[in-house]
Amino acid sequence: MDTKKILSITFTLLLSLTINAATIKNLDLNKDGKPDRFEYYQGKKLLKVEEDTNNDSKIDLVTIYDDKIYTLIQKQDTNHDGKVDRIIKRKPAKNNKINIQTQRDKNNDGKFEINYQENIDRNQKSANKFDCDQHEFLPNVEDF
Numbered sequence: 001m002d003t004k005k006i007l008s009i010t011f012t013l014l015l016s017l018t019i020n021a022a023t024i025k026n027l028d029l030n031k032d033g034k035p036d037r038f039e040y041y042q043g044k045k046l047l048k049v050e051e052d053t054n055n056d057s058k059i060d061l062v063t064i065y066d067d068k069i070y071t072l073i074q075k076q077d078t079n080h081d082g083k084v085d086r087i088i089k090r091k092p093a094k095n096n097k098i099n100i101q102t103q104r105d106k107n108n109d110g111k112f113e114i115n116y117q118e119n120i121d122r123n124q125k126s127a128n129k130f131d132c133d134q135h136e137f138l139p140n141v142e143d144f
Contacts, residue, residue, distance in 0.1 A: 022047060030055060054080055071098075081108060093119045 022042050026035035036052040038059075051061040060077040067073060074088040085105040093099040097119040104114035 056080065058082070079108065083108065083110065087112070096122055098122055 022040045025039040025041065027037040027039065028035050029037055032055065034057060036055065036057075038050040039046060040048040040050075046065055048065065049061075049063045050059045051063075052059055053061050058080070060080055062075045064073040064075075065071070070089045070091045072088075072090040074086075075084045076086045076088075077084055078086050083105075085108060087101075087103040089101040091099050098121075099117065099119050102114070102116045103112040104116075105111060106113045
């Protein structure tokens with residue numbers, strides 16, 4: 001393979017990596033000197049947020065924005081044992097509605113025993129505002 005072809009392939013690969021690279025913004029929301037929120041951007045578009053919600057330096061909430069099917073996916077470790085026990089997915093539905101799917105591993109065995117789904121109007125708050133057994137308020141679409 002000649003040098004021009006190698007340089008062309010290398011340039012194309014580097015350009016592709018640069019275009020697809022995400023910028024990471026580290027934030028210290030509680031001002032303890034350690035980042036507790038990591039925002040991933042591609043250009044100006046927010047792709048993903050990782051958060052440490054209980055200040056133990058471990059990520060326990062991941063929010064993914066616009067993954068082609070869902071407009072938002074949240075994976076959360078609500079009891080801070082290192083395992084995801086709640087998943088919330090939102091996607092557009094027919095007639096200007098939003099489909100919200102909530103899954104909950106109630107007994108922390110790795111299986112989601114609770115599966116709830118509803119369609120709401122875009123400007124309506126969810127009827128299933130609170131978590132299935134802890135009654136924690138779930139974030140609404142307007143919060144993002």
